Amino acid sequence: MNGNTYLYILVMAGVTYLIRLIPLILMRKEIKNVYVKSFLYYVPYVTLAVMTFPSILGATASIWSAWAGFITALILAYRGNSLFKVSILACLSVFVFEFFLL
């Protein structure tokens, strides 16, 4: 590596930060347009869905342990269990499935 690595890091940091800041610079007033509001209303649903899928099915060593973890998380989440409990038990089910059943 040469001295340019630090500059490289700074450029990456600058670009990353600008992307995070631009919406806050552009959206300085309350949004009145109903369709824009509707669009923004569903952004969290969609972003949470795309951050869950497909990574939940590809985060383990095998697709079967991924399904085991996914079904465990789905049932526990539907029953209203806490974030931490669901995450730990889902990870545990993946571990048990991979360690004992595969």
Add this chain to the structure above:
Amino acid sequence: MQLSNLISGKNEQVEEVWAALRDCAPMVLGVVPFGITCGIMGLTANMSGLETILMSVFVFAGASQFIGISMLSAGITGWGIIILTTLLVNLRHLIMGSSLAPYMIKLPFPLQAFLAFFLTDEAYALTISRSYKVRYSELYQLIVSTMIYLVWILATLAGVGLGSYISDPLTWGLDFAMPATFLVLLIPLLKDHISLIVFGIAAVVSVSAALYLPGKWYIIIACVIATSIGGLLEGDNKNAQ
């Protein structure tokens, strides 16, 4: 008095702090193996420990750090390609930032600019989920964001320091905690048929697009298609008011 408030959790701000710490615990669990991997990857790519850690301190974006390190390792150092790749990998934050902006509009701009630095998938997911279920709280966002940031840096440090002694952290199974947490945040939001349709479309498009598109493009494609359909179905219904 403050201690008794802290214990009983009566004070609203104290409640936000507890909620933030409680909610970010599983996210932190998922962040650790990625942070350690980032540290190990930096050293493998012949970056110094300091360079690898500084990248986590200043960039604080997992996916673009992984790609940046791989590019450095492969000797790709053209400025155009670095800027373009970082831009494309992080493009999803433009959508997430737009979704959070209406809540942050009343905050002083310096605080908005400060919070923007910490906007990651995980911090966004927790903050927006809290905003929908309870209310938006800048204190909650600040604590969640800085906790994830600190853990990311500490995990990178651990990767740099213990790299040769640790087997691949991504095989520990802890990275499963992150999508599992996203799922838990999502389920309670699915209360009506439009949200279920939007969720279904997003999941199907995302899985299909991930098979054929490189990098994180599937996120952008699924976001644009599913939110547009959601917006059209919603029209001028109550949620849009």
